[in-house]
Amino acid sequence: MKLDEFHLERIQSQWENIVDYNLSESGVEPLRLNELVPHNRLQREILETKLGYPQTNGSIPLRRNVSSLYEGATEDHVLVTNGGSEANMVSIWNMLHESDDRDEVVVELPNYMQIWGYSRAFGANVKSFWLTEGDGAWLPDIEGLKDMVSKKTNLIALCNPNNPTGATMKEEHLKAIAEIAEDCGAWILSDEIYRGAELVEQRTPTMWDYYDRVLVTSGLSKAYGLPGLRIGWIACKDEDKVRDLWSYSDYTSIAPSMLGDRLGQMALEPAMREFIEKRTKRILKENWAAMEKWLGENEDIMTCIPPEAAPVCLVKYSESIKSTELAESLIQEKSVLVAPGDHFLLPQTIRIGYGHDKKKLVKGLSLTADFLRGEE
Amino acid sequence: MKLDEFHLERIQSQWENIVDYNLSESGVEPLRLNELVPHNRLQREILETKLGYPQTNGSIPLRRNVSSLYEGATEDHVLVTNGGSEANMVSIWNMLHESDDRDEVVVELPNYMQIWGYSRAFGANVKSFWLTEGDGAWLPDIEGLKDMVSKKTNLIALCNPNNPTGATMKEEHLKAIAEIAEDCGAWILSDEIYRGAELVEQRTPTMWDYYDRVLVTSGLSKAYGLPGLRIGWIACKDEDKVRDLWSYSDYTSIAPSMLGDRLGQMALEPAMREFIEKRTKRILKENWAAMEKWLGENEDIMTCIPPEAAPVCLVKYSESIKSTELAESLIQEKSVLVAPGDHFLLPQTIRIGYGHDKKKLVKGLSLTADFLRGEE
Structure with missing residues (x-):
């Protein structure tokens, strides 16, 4: 095929x-690199870095800094991956592989088509619901989503803020989608890699705050301007699920890069x-x-x-x-x-x-x- | 599942x-890092690095340096990945996904079990042939391999030098295995990440020299002592296949890290x-x-x-x-x-x-x- x-x-x-x-x-x-690490002392530390494997799920300081983005999260709720891309891949692979009876993925469109294509490659039945134009805004077609989900829906996949439109979903949308997921027993995969890169005042709400069975994927490649570090992550409230996801990344790339881990940690220190x-x-x-x-x-x-x-x-x-x-x-x-x-x-x-x-x-x-x- | x-x-x-x-x-x-980049001028260059995406299949200078390890290869015969692990994953996924009628993978054992487990996860029929002890050496059971292959064999997967035994296959073994692969129409996936880390005088022969339909996977994590860079690669004589493999890594992690790419290039400069x-x-x-x-x-x-x-x-x-x-x-x-x-x-x-x-x-x-x- x-x-x-x-x-x-x-x-x-x-x-x-x-x-x-x-x-x-x-x-x-x-x-x-020297904007991220402007001070001589830290630059020297970076140059001293031993280029061995970092902790394979991301170092504790890095995961702690990531977890600070999600209310109530700790380092045990975070798996670090090679970019947001690997975060999505591992999530999809895990969710589809673990389920025997839920083979549907309902993807928000328009979208960066990774989840669409990767899910199809795994034999998933990929459906969609759209952002539609109304009142000068792109708005999620909540009724369309309702029509699409079923007891076979494994995941509802969002991209919020949205690529390619730059639209953001509001609290009311997230609540409505969470309710639909709850009703059909699906997980939500919320790719939030553009969160923090707002033109408007308000920070985009995260699905983390509205649903328990959510995999939030993100990373430093977009809002943080550091794609070359290849630091992404999955945040999830269920620690067992996080460990399970980690066991999948054993098979994919094992670990992030050591410099990515250290520099990613610095990028997410509060002042930086x-x-x-x-x-x-x-x-x-x-x-x-x-x-x-x-x-x-x-x-x-x-x-x-x-x-x-x-x-x-x-x-x-x-x-x-x-x-x-x-x-x-x-x-x-x-x-x-x-x-x-x-x-x-x-x-x-x-x-x-x-x-x-x-x-x-x-x-x-x-x-x-x-x-x-x-x-x- | x-x-x-x-x-x-x-x-x-x-x-x-x-x-x-x-x-x-x-x-x-x-x-x-400062052993790999001992000179001040280059250290300053590294600190100036823009942390954007590198070329997604690896920069031309990096791929050129990798290709120098394989006779007759050019940068177009190389795909750079996030570690040897991703090189194996992308190879297996590509080979199993593209084939409709060859669902068998015959794995050399003992082995690092990534290919074994990942192939099984994709529903492949995973078989094995063993290194066996004889005359104080681990020797591939060539007859055992012959018995295992069939017209459904997609890949014969080697690990040479071998993990966990440290055994190396000799030219005669590679020739015999290549002949078996040729006869049944299989590709060979040869994980050679320990090549260059010999205790004996002679460099381990590479399957690159003995078979055309070979995917050689390797990287800087073992023989080169640089696992923290997460730089791996697939080398293949068929440029179309390399492009095809690249289209798979679009879905996995998109690209290696920028620092990994630059430092990997330096690690493979002849003197270094x-x-x-x-x-x-x-x-x-x-x-x-x-x-x-x-x-x-x-x-x-x-x-x-x-x-x-x-x-x-x-x-x-x-x-x-x-x-x-x-x-x-x-x-x-x-x-x-x-x-x-x-x-x-x-x-x-x-x-x-x-x-x-x-x-x-x-x-x-x-x-x-x-x-x-x-x-x-």
Whole structure:
């Protein structure tokens, strides 16, 4: 059986190091190591690091810092993984493998399609419910979710804040979804890797606060601008489940990197965490201003519901070209890479990542508009 | 369905950070970051590293350095993964998922049981052939392998040099196994993560030189003493297959860490590689001398076929205690951790890792002998 190609990762992997203007990146401009470790003494400590295996589920100090993000959690409620990606993979594998009678995964769409594709590869019956446009916002179709779940539903998979729209769910949505999960006996997998990267004032609520059988996956790759550390995690209230998940990661990559573990711990120390979150929000605000200006200048040929969080947004264009073709032509003709909406099952849209270098963003956007207007 | 517990990783994860004498470690004493990067200028460069995603299949310089280990290979024949563990996982998942009619995996035993357990989790029919003792050496049972393969054999999985015995296969064995694979149309997965860590003069031959449809998995965690980097790889002669494997790692962890990629590249530069290999061999020789002395002093209660490579060896003891119980009691009574042979399907044995601190090794061995002799 062939694997569903993970189109988004494929196009990014193939082109991101080749194009001049990469607007496909879904994170913020990453920090440098010496921004994360500005002091000489700590730099020397880092240089002294023995490059052995760290504790395979993440060191206690790292897991403690992660647990501080979730009310009432301790280090025993956290499994550290190689990036949020491995956190999702281990969660899905564990949940589907352990269950004999629940083979359905209901995925929020649009979405980064990892959980969709990986669940299908495991033979799961993958269903969906959508964020739909209403009142200038992307809102979860709660009734649609109700119709989709059944006694065979293993997991309801959320991405909140959402990739690719930047929409966030409110408390009322989380409560409603938790109730639906409770009624059908499903777990919730809540990918919250963009939490902390809000453009709006309010921090995105976490499903941790509304449901007990939740696996919250997250990591340092998006809101914290540190994807190169490959530090992700699963937080879960059931300590036995956490140990069980750990026994699965024995088979996948055994452990995170030693430097990732140590630096991840530093990133989540209260003062550094505050510094990084402020930095992320500053980048988002400054760059969103450029995005907004561009959207305004081109409102005759495109629309966009402004993101509430995350350095990504979904732009709907009026040109009749297919989004994969648009993306392909943009690469070839303008050396600009965007993520085509087809890869999110939303044709006639493109996802633009606006979290990196502002000058390049402005130039890339300008070239994209030129292309859509048929200009050289 | 419950997962086969990966007993070896479980007992290590549970105890390795608690006991005083950890003889379960299967690598050599890891290098420090400033041993790998001794020069100030490069240290400053490392501190300047932007902690973004590296190229997801590994940077070109890293893959080029890896490819130099395999005759005729280029960077296009290499996929970089998060450790050798992920290299094995991605290989197994890919091979089993892509095939509709070959669901058998024939695994060399004894073995580190990752491939065994992971293949079973995917519903593969896992068979085995053994290294058997003869003439003071562990030799592959080639006739046994012939009996095991069929037209349904997907993969023959080797571990060469072998974990837990430290045995190495010779050219004649590799040729014979390649012929068997050819005859039944199977691929070979050759885990060669201990290659380069020889106690004997001759470098262990690689299956790369004897078979075309081979996936060689390896990494920096064992022979290179750098497990904390989590840099592993798959080398394969078929570039399309490498791209296909890459499309699977899109779903697992996306990319290695940025620091792992850069430091891995440095570790495999010719001069540094030579330095590290010499260091590994020096540690092996010095520490094996201590092992040998201990084995000689205790030859009335144990035997061991000396390893040809790798800082692990399998010790057969005459005491009638089960090895898992022995290991458990050693932890409780002597604060010594060894890997019980039961976890390698070889009862009445223990695997001892002798690649770390020599003083601790000597003390841990002494306590182990005390225990076996019933001494306080």
